[in-house]
Amino acid sequence: MAPEPLNAVKSRGADLTRALRDAVLTGLLAFVLFLPLIGFQTVTNMRGDLVLNTRWGLLFSIVAVIAGARLAYAVLLAPWLSQRKLRPVAVAPSPWRDFAGKWIIPFAIGFAIVYPFVVVGTVGFGGAVKWIDNFGIQVLIYVMLGWGLNIVVGLAGLLDLGYVAFYAVGAYSYALLAKEFGLSFWILLPLAGILSSFWGILLGFPVLRLRGDYLAIVTLAFGEIIRLVLINWVDLTNGYAGLSGIPRPTFFGIPFNANDDGFAARFGLEFTPVYRTIFLYYLILALAFLTAFVTVRLRRLPVGRAWEALREDEIACRSLGINTTNTKLTAFATGAMFAGFAGSFFAARQGFISPDSFTFLESASIVAIVVLGGMGSQVGVAVAALAMVGGTELMRDLDFLKAIFGPTFDPTQYRMLLFGFAMVLIMVWRPRGLISTREPTVYLKERKTISADLVGQGHG
Amino acid sequence: MEVFLQQLINGITLGSIYGLIAIGYTMVFGIIGMVNFAHGDVFMVSAFIALIAFLILTSWLGMTSIALALLIVLVVAMVFTAIVNWMIERLAYRPLRGSFRLAPLISAIGMSIFLMNFVQVSQGPRNKSIPPMIQGDFVLLDRNNFAVTLSFKQLVIWGVTAVLLVAFWYLVAKTRLGRAQRACEQDRKMAALVGVDVDRTISMTFVIAAMLAAVAGTMYLMYYGVVSFADGFVPGVKAFTAAVLGGIGSLPGAVIGGILIGLIETMWSAYFSIDYKDVAAFSVLAITLIFLPQGLFGRPDVEKV
CATH class of the missing domain: 1.10.3470 (ABC transporter involved in vitamin B12 uptake, BtuC)
Structure with missing residues (x-):
């Protein structure tokens, strides 16, 4: 994701749509990535044969967590990070940090x-x-x-x-x-x-x-x-x-x-x-x-x-x-x-x-x-x-x-x-x-x- | 003589698998100059994907034609492994371009540990074995009560490897993508200046490397009928040895190096000691890196300030 231009005037709606679309795409990708190894589990049954179990619940919760994290990043974290970049960097080190460093x-x-x-x-x-x-x-x-x-x-x-x-x-x-x-x-x-x-x-x-x-x-x-x-x-x-x-x-x-x-x-x-x-x-x-x-x-x-x-x-x-x-x-x-x-x-x-x-x-x-x-x-x-x-x-x-x-x-x-x-x-x-x-x-x-x-x- | 012939057949089979993995190492090293330490584990992941696809086809869908099933398994494993490796490159290696020299290697080691443990945690630590897919063999020679055989699965491995190598050679030598790849290999900055999309070319290199690893993984599963989460490490190191022995960056070198390593391993097991076969492979690695770092077909590396 390229960082957004800081001075661009954009409606919140367009941002949100884009964030949602990104989240859905990320979720889809995560689904494909985790489908074979999380979605299915190979287990040996009583007769010693290898059989498959499915774990849809686990797969979908992982996908949901990843998509949710992507959405949270785009909506909450990214604006905060770009805001922080604009703030002047503190020149004087905080006294607390000095104290911690010493002791x-x-x-x-x-x-x-x-x-x-x-x-x-x-x-x-x-x-x-x-x-x-x-x-x-x-x-x-x-x-x-x-x-x-x-x-x-x-x-x-x-x-x-x-x-x-x-x-x-x-x-x-x-x-x-x-x-x-x-x-x-x-x-x-x-x-x-x-x-x-x-x-x-x-x-x-x-x-x-x-x-x-x-x-x-x-x-x-x-x-x-x-x-x-x-x-x-x-x-x-x-x-x-x-x-x-x-x-x-x-x-x-x-x-x-x-x-x-x-x-x-x-x-x-x-x-x-x-x-x-x-x-x-x-x-x-x-x-x-x-x-x-x-x-x-x-x-x-x-x-x-x-x-x-x-x-x-x-x-x-x-x-x-x-x-x-x-x-x-x-x-x-x-x-x-x-x-x-x-x-x-x-x-x-x-x-x-x-x-x-x-x-x-x-x-x-x-x-x-x-x-x-x-x-x-x-x-x-x-x-x-x-x-x-x-x-x-x-x-x-x-x-x-x-x-x-x-x-x-x-x-x-x-x-x-x-x-x-x-x-x-x-x-x-x-x-x-x-x-x-x-x-x-x-x-x-x-x-x-x-x-x-x-x-x-x-x-x- | 009979033993030697049999070991030759076994060695070439094993060597084809190593060669397919080695191409992945050599291509990635050629284009971005990093040892993709996780490549062996990508191979292991592909074997697991093949295993799962095979179980779905045979036990759920009741497919009886093994040949068709194997073909589908091969394609499925190639597609999924390509996506996995594409994602790995995107997340773990691309952000590190321009970082210090050891950074991509450390990241790749982390990725290797991650993949190995991810499979261990998600699929369990035990060996996964399946009944043999293809049975039967040709008896080539029967003398002194020792039959030299060429099994059907060995034949399949030889055939698949040969077909893929030709296809792959065509891709690198004749297509636009292959040209872009060779351009990036020679000079990435210059390639970018003349309009080659470097990032995309590197991504495609990882995709191709993963596809060849997936073929190797499927063949490995078919040949041995068993796979475990730890199976990526040692074949990975051996394939890397093959790439180095053949001259890292050289594609025919990787294949020849792979076959050489396969032969060294089987001959060592047959004539010296089976317990020390991995020691032999690791020693070849150390000796090659120390005394012949440019390999058999590679260009010597010139150090520039």
């Missing part, structure tokens, strides 16, 4: 630190495991993976679609070494990181001269190859069945169990499994903070600046004498190291790993988190992880959604659907992500954020 990060960090106690205080020990483990730890794992991938994608501008391979390397290193040699979690955590970053360099080498989409596809191929090897090398990895009975981490040597030398008994507390969960929560929180801290510091080092320069323009970078080989390899290795940490934490937390946890979709959701958050912005990545992973986890417990969509409604089933849709939407709507401003690490007189509109587009 939001310390507040979020503080909240993350007291979160387990808040949970235990509100729901007691009984319900706390669910909230700390399924919600807190789950979100933090993705925050950490997002921050790790952010180094590769956000800072260095190399789109890595096989990031989950390094996560898998970390998880399997911990699981295998802990099971075979009985080494402790605290020795294996750095070791898993080192092994992963070694793989990062190994896989980084051949792809050095590739750029953009080819690089992305090759990393995807490597990620899939590692997963297929994990599936097929049954002697080592036990294939599809996965590895179970992975040793759990201890509190610096004190196990979390009900024995006399367990954590609870040593500290004179009553035994509950919540202590382990709280410990794991702080462990992943510390690892996530480590990732963020290292990233912030690295951005001020020559290598960090080289990453960002590489993201903006590789050719300019090379002509300025930056060694692009080393720059790319360090980005791959650093990103992979954090994935390795996260992977060994994941194996220690679950006690069970299988290749199912390391599919391409997992890589894609981490990429989605980084992209949605605004490539390069750490706050954005954290917000995106919280919204996408935490949000769908929260929706699971909402009773009124169950009342609308039926008792079997499980929003996590729709998580990837939302991820995909959100990726497209973000690219169309604001390609720089939710938080798209840039904060340069070098500045002349005063520190200021730069709007995404003013930043040249990267060509990673």
Whole structure:
């Protein structure tokens, strides 16, 4: 739809007719689009044959919603948007925004630190495991993976679609070494990181001269190859069945169990499994903070600046004498190291790993988190992880959604659907992500954020 | 020798399907320079549309002539898939022209995830299998207790692929649309200046790509008799490999690349290890992209500042 000329005098009636016609057309198109896959459902009947069910009700409600949304857009939103364009842009930033910008990060960090106690205080020990483990730890794992991938994608501008391979390397290193040699979690955590970053360099080498989409596809191929090897090398990895009975981490040597030398008994507390969960929560929180801290510091080092320069323009970078080989390899290795940490934490937390946890979709959701958050912005990545992973986890417990969509409604089933849709939407709507401003690490007189509109587009 | 001959037949059949999908990748890359990551999932969606159309025809309308049913299914799948892909281009790729280089790829990955999960949510996660549509085969050679066969469905796939490739070649080489397409491929701005409707040409490219993917999807359904929501990813990557191997942007390259990938896959399964056949395909992809990025028939990509 072309924007209407602003000074044209038009009767409301003509506008409305046009809006109605558009809405009907949109509805028709939606009907045709959704007819095969929504209108009909293939189900296997009692005899094992495939038969068709019809879902006219669902089809027509979806069509009605889409047509209605189109009408609402044309009648309500579009005039408001064109009005808004005419208004002068506010020059002075609002004081509220300044205040929020200053305090939001310390507040979020503080909240993350007291979160387990808040949970235990509100729901007691009984319900706390669910909230700390399924919600807190789950979100933090993705925050950490997002921050790790952010180094590769956000800072260095190399789109890595096989990031989950390094996560898998970390998880399997911990699981295998802990099971075979009985080494402790605290020795294996750095070791898993080192092994992963070694793989990062190994896989980084051949792809050095590739750029953009080819690089992305090759990393995807490597990620899939590692997963297929994990599936097929049954002697080592036990294939599809996965590895179970992975040793759990201890509190610096004190196990979390009900024995006399367990954590609870040593500290004179009553035994509950919540202590382990709280410990794991702080462990992943510390690892996530480590990732963020290292990233912030690295951005001020020559290598960090080289990453960002590489993201903006590789050719300019090379002509300025930056060694692009080393720059790319360090980005791959650093990103992979954090994935390795996260992977060994994941194996220690679950006690069970299988290749199912390391599919391409997992890589894609981490990429989605980084992209949605605004490539390069750490706050954005954290917000995106919280919204996408935490949000769908929260929706699971909402009773009124169950009342609308039926008792079997499980929003996590729709998580990837939302991820995909959100990726497209973000690219169309604001390609720089939710938080798209840039904060340069070098500045002349005063520190200021730069709007995404003013930043040249990267060509990673 | 007999095993080899049989694998050759199987490989060419599989390769024709990959080749049909690969043309979609290569055309879209040629004209707008993006890897249409969602193309494999468009192929999967088309197989589902074909499945539903086939069930309507046979179990509701009681159609008994399989040949006629297959023809109708093919047309229905082509039409609906074309509309789907046209819409995808319109919503997810067109607004991104002129955005940064990775934006269309990320959008396409999002679209791929969306399509896969849309089918999973709307049709269920289980494999959908139908009874075989076409049975019977020719025995070409029977020696050492090993019969080399060419089944009727393989013959159908070869025939349909060949007919479509000729029709398609005619479209690109002789018609106005094909000329516009080649013009856009060479220089989009210049084409627009001499009066080619660039947006429409790009839309038509997606429509044609979707139609060929729909043919591949219908053939896939007919050949294997089973389809699931996850079936778009691996064939998609393999078809992309085929496009790259043949030289991205080159149409005959895509078909030859497809047949090569099909042959590599079947021969690898037959002589080395069936478990690692996907590893072989992914390795070919990585090796080609790293060492031979211009492919067998492609032009080398010159980097301009």
